[in-house]
Amino acid sequence: MTATEIRLASRPKGTPTLENFDVVDTDVPTPGPGQVLVRNTWLSVDPYMRMRMSSAKSYAAPYEVGKAMLGAAVGEVVESDVDSVGPGDTVLHGFGWRSHAVLKARHIVKVDPQAAPVSSYLGVLGMTGMTAYAGLFDVASMREGDTVFVSGAAGAVGSVAGQLAKLKGAKRVIGSAGSAEKVRWLTDELGFDAAFNYKDGPVTEQLASAALDGIDVYFDNVGGEHLEAAIDSLNLHGRIVVCGMISQYNATAPTPAPRNLSQIIAKRFTMRGMLVGDHEHLRSEFQSEVAPLVAEGRLKYSETVVDGIRNTPQAFLDLLAGANTGKMLVRL
Numbered sequence: 001m002t003a004t005e006i007r008l009a010s011r012p013k014g015t016p017t018l019e020n021f022d023v024v025d026t027d028v029p030t031p032g033p034g035q036v037l038v039r040n041t042w043l044s045v046d047p048y049m050r051m052r053m054s055s056a057k058s059y060a061a062p063y064e065v066g067k068a069m070l071g072a073a074v075g076e077v078v079e080s081d082v083d084s085v086g087p088g089d090t091v092l093h094g095f096g097w098r099s100h101a102v103l104k105a106r107h108i109v110k111v112d113p114q115a116a117p118v119s120s121y122l123g124v125l126g127m128t129g130m131t132a133y134a135g136l137f138d139v140a141s142m143r144e145g146d147t148v149f150v151s152g153a154a155g156a157v158g159s160v161a162g163q164l165a166k167l168k169g170a171k172r173v174i175g176s177a178g179s180a181e182k183v184r185w186l187t188d189e190l191g192f193d194a195a196f197n198y199k200d201g202p203v204t205e206q207l208a209s210a211a212l213d214g215i216d217v218y219f220d221n222v223g224g225e226h227l228e229a230a231i232d233s234l235n236l237h238g239r240i241v242v243c244g245m246i247s248q249y250n251a252t253a254p255t256p257a258p259r260n261l262s263q264i265i266a267k268r269f270t271m272r273g274m275l276v277g278d279h280e281h282l283r284s285e286f287q288s289e290v291a292p293l294v295a296e297g298r299l300k301y302s303e304t305v306v307d308g309i310r311n312t313p314q315a316f317l318d319l320l321a322g323a324n325t326g327k328m329l330v331r332l
Contacts, residue, residue: 001027001028002025002026002027002028003025003026003027003028003029003098003099003100004023004024004025004026004098004099004309004310005023005024005026005068005097005098005099006021006022006023006024006068006069006097006098006309006312006313007021007022007023007024007066007067007068007069008020008021008022008053008063008064008065008066008067008069009021009022009065009066010065011053011054011055011065012053012054012250013252014250014251014252015250015320016050016053016250016316016317016320017317018313018314018317020053020313021312021313023309023310023313028100029100029101029102030102031079031080031081031102032081032102033081034081034082034104034105035081035082035102035103035104035105036077036079036080036081036082036085036091036102036103036104036105036108037077037078037079037080037100037101037102038073038075038076038077038078038091038093038095038100038101038102038103038108039075039076039078039099039100040073040074040075040096040098040099040100040101040332041074041075041076041118041331041332042073042074042075042118042119042122042329042330042331042332043071043072043073043096043097043122043309043312043329043330043332044071044072044073044096044122044123044126044127044327044328044329045071045306045312045315045316045319045328045329045330046071046072046127046128046156046319046328047244047246047249047319047320048060048244049063049069049071049316050249050250050320051249052069052070059275068097068098069096069097070094070095070096070097071094071096071097072092072093072094072096072122072126072127073092073093073094073095073096073097073101073122074090074091074092074111074118074119074121074122075090075091075093075101076088076089076090076091077089077090077091078100082105084105084110085105085108085110089110090110090111090112090113090118091108091109091110091111092108092109092110092111092121092122092126093107093108093109094107095107097312098309099309099332115291116291116294116295119303119305119327119329119331120294120301122327122329123156123301123303123326123327123329124156124160124290124294124299124301124327125287125290125291125294127276128156128157128160128327129160129286129290130276130279130282130283130286131157131243131274131276132157132158132160132161132164132219133160133164133282133286133289133290134274134276134278134279134282134286135157135161135219135241135243135274136148136161136164136165136168136217136219136241137164137168138279138282139239139241139272139274140217140218140219140239140240140241140272141239142165142168142170142216142217142239143169143216144168144169144170145169145170145171146165146170146171146216146217147170147171147172147173147174147211147213147214147215147216147217147235148161148162148165148170148172148173148174148215148216148217148218148219149173149174149175149176149207149211149215149217149218149219149230149233150162150165150173150174150175150176150218150219150221151175151176151198151218151219151220151221151222151226151230152176152177152221152222152244152246153175153176153177153182153186153192153195153221154175154177154178154182154185154186154325154326155221155324155326156324156326156327156328157221157243157244158175158219158221159186159190159301159302159326160299160301161219162175162186162190162192162219163190163191163299163300164290164299165217165219166191166192166193167293167298167299170217172193172194172211172213173191173192173193173194174192174193174194174195174196174207174210174211174215175192175194175195175196176195176196176197176198176203176206176207176222176226177195177196177197177198178197178198178199178322179197179199179322180197181325182195182197182325183195183196183197185302185325189300190300194210194211195210196209196210198225198226202225202229203225203226203228203229204225204228204229204232204233206229207229207230207232207233208229208232208233211233213235214233214234214235214238215230215233215234215235215238216234216235216238216239217238217239217240217241218230218234218238218239218240218241219241219243220240220241220242220243220244220245221243221244221245221246222244222245222246222247223242223244223245223246223247223248223255223257224245224247224248224255224257224258225247225257226247227240227242227245227257227258228257228258228259228260231258231260231261231263231264231267231269232260232263234263234267234269235267236267236268236269237267237268237269237270238267238269238270239269239270239271239272240269240270240271240272241272241273241274242271242272242273242274243274246320249320250320301326301327302325302326302327303326303327303328303329304323304324304325304326304327304328304329305329305330305331306318306328306329306330306331307330307331308330308331308332309330309332311330312330315328315330316328
């Protein structure tokens, strides 16, 4: 009856290290009135968690030093004091980075383990898939015939965004990734029209070569040099959706790019940040459209799986270093 949780030991300065985490064994918590005990089976590891390790004010409260971190998880109900869920049910919730979680019923969502692999509810059918869908169609207003550029395209969100763009009639979809193997995956397996390794040369030059007629939509997961390159290639009235800026998460000083933001005047482009929580009104639409595509094999996804809760910190560090293809997950 021992539980394990990952706690924030200290706030990182620059790139996090294993010393910023504590792996702590504790007693399995006991649910109280109106609560549910869940034994987690899968944990999500996501780039946004790096920002919550900082004390800086942001859209979500910082993780507390000395306390367990939070993140999406899927698990099995062990005990329940509510009627809506019972032992054996598979549920999705936000109290990950621990083996066992006690929470109220309003904080969990039942999922069907027969409809899809349960891990997919943390990825392509969960927050990351929903982020790609909402960012592309609700924020960037992608239209048939658009040329779309996705940075970090081999990641969980980017890989789905690029495929959805192609399935929805984009004229050309271009992706960037950090290795030749990932580039091949994008073009050979996911159907991207072009892709390049951003480590092979200046992003501006590589993007310009891949998008001779410019781009209409940029789905930004990276920021920095990628955002600057996208602005250079953006067509008149282009749209940029800023989902993430992973290139800057570990920066200890302000980063200069993009240095060409003044082009917003001449090109009259729009640039808008997004948080998936603002788009809950699209959830049923997302599920009804995307779930069949996944079931039919028309929308492909990849998972990088790390086994064991004690390896969660290393999985997170590997994610920040770009070691994953698709969704990074920890299997308990």
